[in-house]
Amino acid sequence: QYVLTQPPSVSAAPGQKVTISCSGSSSNIGNNYVFWYQHLPGTAPKLLIYKDNKRPSGIADRFSGSKSGTSATLGITGLQTGDEADYYCGTWDISLSAGVFGGGTKLTVL
Amino acid sequence: EVQLVESGGGLVQPGGSLRLSCAASGFTFSSFWMYWVRQAPGKGLVWVSRIHGDGFTTHYADSVKGRFTISRDNAKNTLFLQMNSLRAEDTAVYYCIRDLHGDSVSWGQGTLVTVSS
Helix, strand or coil, rough: CCEEEECCEEEEEECCCCEEECCCCCCCCHCCCCCEEEEECCCCEEEEECCCCCCCCCCCCCEEEEEHHHHHHHHCCCCHHHHEEEEEEEEEEECCCCEEEEEEEEEEEE | CCCEEEEEEEEEECCCCCCEEEEEEECCCCCCCCEEEEEECCCCCEEEEECCCCCEEEEECCCCCHHHHHHHHEEEEEEEECCCCCCCHHCCEEEEEECCCCCCCEEEECCEEEEEC
């Protein structure tokens, strides 16, 4: 259903580290920059990572992005309860000539 | 301050039409790609469409191609999404976004479109 594949949910304890994967193909992640968003219900999504691993100003260095081949990963260290949200990866797809998102991953901080 | 304010959402019957608007301010509107992204209730974000700053290059998701038309009026700093032949599955909050794939991102607060009889 979604061109990019993310795990539906991840969880970890406060202070721990978590990674969220985003799997695609050569027509999207493999040849285009990946971005990551944090989305809290009732608010506009917040950009966490752009161009695979760049953080916008104001985003804590607890958030990091990486990419290898046709997969990308968002890392969050020092988890806080305020990090509980839905996280989305996205990129451009050359074959579709359209943008694509992953299905989203719900992060629970136990 | 960058501001994007969507309007035009509401309740429409299946097969009907609706035109969304997004009033932009606080930046040089014509310099940016502009986007529409939607989120159905309880579902994830879905990329819908984008338009180049000059208004001539557009792209659409397969799910809306042939039914939706994106356009812009750079003189009035306004982005539009004309939605025709609406279906129940088009029910969603529609967000107007500046530079989604770049680093100068800004999102509107969204406008709700409900397609139901």
